[in-house]
Amino acid sequence: MxxxxxxxxxxxxxxxxxxxxxxxxxxxxxxxxxxxxxxxxxxxxxxxxxxxxxxxxxxxxxxxxxxxxxxxxxxxxxxxxxxxxxxxxxxxxxxxxxxxxxxxxxxxxxxxxxxxxxxxxxxxxxxxxxxxxxxxxxxxxxxxxxxxxDVLLLAGLPGVPAALNLGGIANMTVVRAATDTYAYDIGPANALIDSVVVQSGANELGYDRDGAIAASGRVDRKLLDDLLDDPYYRLPAPKSTGKEHFHGTYIADAIARCGTAPTTADLIATLTELTVQTVARDVRSAGIDRLVVSGGGCRNPVILGGLRSALPGVRLLPSDDFGAxxxxxxxxxxxxxxxxxxxxxxxxxxxxxxxxxxxxxxxxxxxxxxxxxxxxxxxxxxxxxxxxxxxxxxxxxxx
Structure with missing residues (x-):
């Protein structure tokens, strides 16, 4: 069929x-x-x-x-x-x-x-x-x-493999064994980044192509710490989220709380680092040793480079290697x-x-x-x- x-x-x-x-x-x-x-x-x-x-x-x-x-x-x-x-x-x-x-x-x-x-x-x-x-x-x-x-594609892999999709929202499937699998939405991958790119007109494509804008900016640590403190990240899996929570006003509210005034490049760099840190934190806590990555975010070298640096003991593979x-x-x-x-x-x-x-x-x-x-x-x-x-x-x- x-x-x-x-x-x-x-x-x-x-x-x-x-x-x-x-x-x-x-x-x-x-x-x-x-x-x-x-x-x-x-x-x-x-x-x-x-x-x-x-x-x-x-x-x-x-x-x-x-x-x-x-x-x-x-x-x-x-x-x-x-x-x-x-x-x-x-x-x-x-x-x-x-x-x-x-x-x-x-x-x-x-x-x-x-x-x-x-x-x-x-x-x-x-x-x-x-x-x-x-x-x-x-x-x-x-x-x-x-x-x-994910479960069908990763079946039989040794260790603790997981599949990570970096779309608007980052979601992950952890396959410890055929009968021990869980999955959930980690948080924003590209959703907040794209929102800022569109609102600012930083790229007519509507996204940060090749992570170029993020690479040109500096992370606002105060703003990043505020974003990382979102209660959603502390909820147990399974859980799901979307633009109802992580939207453009969400970013403006965080900036107002922090009293900062980041440039567009600094804001995109900060949101890119938010994706890296939230994903890396969950990968480490799950004891994952092999991460199969897909989605538009895996074409962003700033995200992928950040994940490799944050996860030195984890093998990152594109889902292409599994036929997808x-x-x-x-x-x-x-x-x-x-x-x-x-x-x-x-x-x-x-x-x-x-x-x-x-x-x-x-x-x-x-x-x-x-x-x-x-x-x-x-x-x-x-x-x-x-x-x-x-x-x-x-x-x-x-x-």
Whole structure:
């Protein structure tokens, strides 16, 4: 079964896509990654989205319009990906998270927009969407769902391996053993950095490319200490967070408390160091000896260099070494979840999300043909082996 996975993450800068052709052999799943890419949101759409996100106030009318416009953007991104790979059997769309409701350390609800009917109409393929909420109904956080992919990819590695995703939010899956796994959101990776870059106009790309701005600044130690004192970091795993907590006003409030006036470069350097220190602290406390890194942040040499310096006994590896290109790993994870949903396979790790039990995820929207699902897979998956065929059909990325 060939599945297209799609997601726009916490940085809300565009739509990541990955097409994976899966086959099952004796409980082991194999996947060939045929496509990976990212399509930026149109600037005016991204601006509207940013203006509607917490802590800003919005209207149901605006949410309805964004749901449609983002759904149409996802539909065009899906069509572009499918055109490069000759068709897919299923699309799994995460959509765009606009709110993740956490109260008292518990996730109570979550909202992803990007109406899947537009994708089904544009491509003719059935669509799995609304993927996080079922885990929340079972007592979980609905995050980090990439932990299911992590456990399959890291199965059998010696020592204490972990997978670190440096997206808008940094999340980590620690795999001590097949029955001893946990995962959680550490805190901001790129979310706060990107927010400052966008608000200041420091880079028209909307992010600190190659960490150049951070490298030109100096860390404001007083501000850094204040940010590190956030109570979120002291909460036990599993836990989840997002732009509801770590947003632009969050930074302004911290600066006001400290009475400092950092330059844009110094502020970005400080927020970059915040990512390094929060991640390194958790890696050390977990006794991790091998860290498999993915996400946009792994392309930032200031973050990666800071982690290597802070973690001299830890081997850092790109997820590319495991067949999951670092820029495409989350989209691959949702392609995997889509395959699992179609085959009736629960695609969550309860110890990672905090749920009572694993659940089959998502809601299905039929495509152009009658909805016909494959035979259910009765036994849990034991492993996943990924290989990439993208060198032939994907241009090199500069970020």
């Amino acid at each position: 060939k599945v297209l996975g799609m997601i726009s993450g916490t940085s809300h800068d565009g739509i990541d896509t990955a097409v994976v052709d899966f086959r099952l052999e004796d409980g082991a799943l194999f996947g060939t990654v045929e496509h990976g890419g990212s399509i930026p949101y149109p600037p005016e759409l991204r601006s509207r989205l940013v203006a509607a996100l917490p802590p800003s106030q919005t209207t149901l009318a605006e949410v309805c319009e964004l749901d449609t416009l983002i759904g149409q953007a996802f539909a065009e991104a899906a069509a572009a990906a499918i055109a490069q790979t000759g068709g897919v059997d299923l699309v799994a769309s995460h959509g765009q998270t606009v709110f993740h409701w956490v109260d008292g350390g518990h996730a109570l609800g979550t909202l992803q927009i990007g109406q899947p009917a537009w994708i089904a109409e544009r491509t003719g393929a059935p669509v799995v969407s609304d993927i996080r909420i079922r885990d929340i109904t079972a007592g979980g956080h609905g995050a980090p769902l990439v932990s299911y992919l 290109p670092a820029d495409d790993k989350e989209a691959i994870a949702f392609a995997l979840i889509g395959w699992c949903t179609a085959h009736g396979v629960p695609a969550t790790i309860p110890s990672a999300t905090g749920a009572r039990e694993a659940r089959v995820l998502g809601t299905l929207t039929p495509g152009a043909a009658p909805l016909v699902l494959p035979e259910p897979v009765a036994e849990p998956l034991t492993s996943l082996t990924l290989t990439s065929a993208m060198a032939l059909n994907r241009p090199a990325s500069g970020s």
